[in-house]
Amino acid sequence: MVRKILVVDDEVGFTKLLKMNLEKTGQYEVRVENESTKALTTAHEFLPDIVLLDIVMPGMDGGDVAAQMQDDPMLRNIPVIMMTALVSQEETSQDAVAQAGAMNILPKPVNLEVLLRCLEEAFASEAGE
Amino acid sequence: MEKNEFQQQGGEEWKRAGRQSNIDQHSSGVAYLETVIDNLPVGLFAKDASDSFRFVLWNKKQEEITSIPCEQALGKNDYELFSPDSAKYFRQVDELVIARKRKFEVSEEIIDTPESGEVWLHTIKVPIDDVEGQRTLVVGISEDITEQVHAREQLAALNENLTEANQQLQVTQMQLIQAEKMESVGRLAAGVAHEVKNPLALLLLGVEYLSGGIDPCDPNVEDILTEMREAVERADKIIRGLVDFSSQRQLAMELTQLPDLIEHSLLLVRHELKKGNVEVDACYEEGLPDLQIDCAKFEQVLVNLLINAVHAMEDRVKPKIEIQVSAAKLEGIERDEGLRTAHHLRNGDDVVLLKLKDNGGGISDENLQKIFDPFFTTKATGIGTGLGLPVVRKIVELHNGWIDVKNRLLGGVQITITLKVPKSEAERIDM
Numbered sequence: 186m187v188r189k190i191l192v193v194d195d196e197v198g199f200t201k202l203l204k205m206n207l208e209k210t211g212q213y214e215v216r217v218e219n220e221s222t223k224a225l226t227t228a229h230e231f232l233p234d235i236v237l238l239d240i241v242m243p244g245m246d247g248g249d250v251a252a253q254m255q256d257d258p259m260l261r262n263i264p265v266i267m268m269t270a271l272v273s274q275e276e277t278s279q280d281a282v283a284q285a286g287a288m289n290i291l292p293k294p295v296n297l298e299v300l301l302r303c304l305e306e307a308f309a310s311e312a313g314e
Numbered sequence: 315m316e317k318n319e320f321q322q323q324g325g326e327e328w329k330r331a332g333r334q335s336n337i338d339q340h341s342s343g344v345a346y347l348e349t350v351i352d353n354l355p356v357g358l359f360a361k362d363a364s365d366s367f368r369f370v371l372w373n374k375k376q377e378e379i380t381s382i383p384c385e386q387a388l389g390k391n392d393y394e395l396f397s398p399d400s401a402k403y404f405r406q407v408d409e410l411v412i413a414r415k416r417k418f419e420v421s422e423e424i425i426d427t428p429e430s431g432e433v434w435l436h437t438i439k440v441p442i443d444d445v446e447g448q449r450t451l452v453v454g455i456s457e458d459i460t461e462q463v464h465a466r467e468q469l470a471a472l473n474e475n476l477t478e479a480n481q482q483l484q485v486t487q488m489q490l491i492q493a494e495k496m497e498s499v500g501r502l503a504a505g506v507a508h509e510v511k512n513p514l515a516l517l518l519l520g521v522e523y524l525s526g527g528i529d530p531c532d533p534n535v536e537d538i539l540t541e542m543r544e545a546v547e548r549a550d551k552i553i554r555g556l557v558d559f560s561s562q563r564q565l566a567m568e569l570t571q572l573p574d575l576i577e578h579s580l581l582l583v584r585h586e587l588k589k590g591n592v593e594v595d596a597c598y599e600e601g602l603p604d605l606q607i608d609c610a611k612f613e614q615v616l617v618n619l620l621i622n623a624v625h626a627m628e629d630r631v632k633p634k635i636e637i638q639v640s641a642a643k644l645e646g647i648e649r650d651e652g653l654r655t656a657h658h659l660r661n662g663d664d665v666v667l668l669k670l671k672d673n674g675g676g677i678s679d680e681n682l683q684k685i686f687d688p689f690f691t692t693k694a695t696g697i698g699t700g701l702g703l704p705v706v707r708k709i710v711e712l713h714n715g716w717i718d719v720k721n722r723l724l725g726g727v728q729i730t731i732t733l734k735v736p737k738s739e740a741e742r743i744d745m
């Protein structure tokens with residue numbers, strides 16, 4: 186079964202390569218949204234199984250996107266994994282992650298193997314519920 | 315006494331100029347002349363050239379200057395009154411005056427006096443033929459300029475101290491500028507690291523993709539390689555930007571396009587702008603002249619101003635920075651305004667104006683007076699040092715420019731930096 190992943194990140198090149206890598210596995214269908222302000226609309230349209238969310242983005246940051254998803258009955262239950270290139274501890278604190286309703290946070294540069302494992306886990310726990 | 319004999323032989327007026335003359339015995343005209351001579355504010359003396367330059371006149375001021383009383387001076391020559399060196403010099407001048415029959419001015423000469431020590435004189439000597447007495451006189455006027463000379467020496471010493479202090483100050487200022495820059499570098503480093511991590515993340519994904527084995531028919535491969543190459547270039551540009559920015563160099567002016575420099579600076583603070591969700595609207599007039607700029611230092615100016623703007627707009631819904639660069643002819647400077655730059659900027663000069671506007675909270679009238687004071691900050695420790703704007707101003711001054719900070723009518727701050735277009739460029743434009 187092909188799972189749908191929505192990637193919200195303003196880094197065009199990065200998202201393009203992420204999509205290629207994920208789709209190469211044959212297990213995922215990936216949609217990229219580079220403009221965070223359009224993330225909700227795209228999510229409604231695409232109805233992904235999981236969202237990969239960058240934290241630092243112009244317009245609306247990852248935290249805002251996650252919070253709005255929480256407020257949206259249609260999107261509330263979609264698991265979110267955050268990604269960030271931020272370096273300092275406080276900015277990547279688990280608190281912030283939990284607050285945003287995300288289940289995990291991955292540091293950039295993202296290790297593909299780790300990401301794939303994360304995705305597996307996310308779907309496994311979902312299936313288990 | 316020899317002295318009295320001599321006086322009797324001399325012309326009557328001169329004799330009477332001696333202080334012992336009995337005024338009652340002479341006409342009021344002569345008495346009047348005597349009084350005038352004695353009350354002159356300059357030393358007046360006369361020597362008889364035909365009688366081995368013995369003194370025949372020695373007024374009151376001359377007594378004061380030399381600490382030699384008239385009675386003692388009259389009838390004597392320089393060798394009997396002054397040190398051999400001084401006397402020799404005076405005599406040489408006297409002989410010159412007689413030989414050339416012309417006035418001679420000694421703008422500074424020095425005599426040793428028992429009471430006042432070294433006394434500096436400004437002396438003018440003239441030859442006068444005393445027809446009646448059938449002799450030639452050297453008449454001299456001496457002004458005591460000791461105080462002036464001392465004042466001048468002190469001034470020279472002070473000036474030397476001042477020059478030294480000034481040099482020291484300049485060194486210190488350069489150090490301060492560099493210290494402030496390193497502070498900024500520290501603050502920017504996290505953001506710059508973030509900006510570098512993005513291309514690194516892309517590279518890693520590229521490597522992951524390709525390491526699975528390259529399928530020659532896969533259309534993605536070429537695309538990925540292009541992306542990877544661009545990512546390396548981008549990371550390099552960002553890192554190089556920070557390294558160039560932090561380099562410590564002597565002031566090195568080079569002809570530069572201001573917009574290029576602005577774009578570099580925007581790259582350095584890109585992360586801060588993104589985090590603050592700041593929209594940047596930069597508008598550069600076309601065909602701007604090159605300016606003489608020390609790039610690393612001027613980037614420091616721009617980074618400071620941009621970061622200040624970002625800080626000021628933290629609670630804004632739509633934070634926006636507008637940057638405008640345009641060429642203009644300077645006008646509206648009054649003479650007294652901008653005293654410090656009066657040498658450098660004048661009405662009618664070709665200038666480039668850099669305007670940087672934000673829509674933050676603005677600056678209260680009271681604080682507006684203080685923003686250029688070192689260490690004045692309204693920010694928490696760890697965020698503000700209060701050194702940004704003083705350093706900005708110093709650097710702008712090093713560029714012979716002018717900075718103006720004012721509140722915008724509808725909120726926020728507008729900074730204007732005026733920089734003079736170098737002559738060669740100005741001529742090129744006017745052609």
Ligand SMILES: Nc1ncnc2c1ncn2[C@@H]1O[C@H](COP(=O)(O)OP(=O)(O)O)[C@@H](O)[C@H]1O
Nearest residue numbers: 622623626676685691692698699700702703727
């Ligand atoms: N664009 C701006 N908007 C509002 N206030 C400003 C702006 N720029 C500077 N200021 C004020 O001037 C003060 C001094 O600025 P600066 O010398 O750069 O030091 P710092 O930024 O470390 O506080 C700031 O603390 C702030 O109060």
Ligand SMILES: [Mg+2]
Nearest residue numbers: 618622702703
């Ligand atoms: Mg500052």
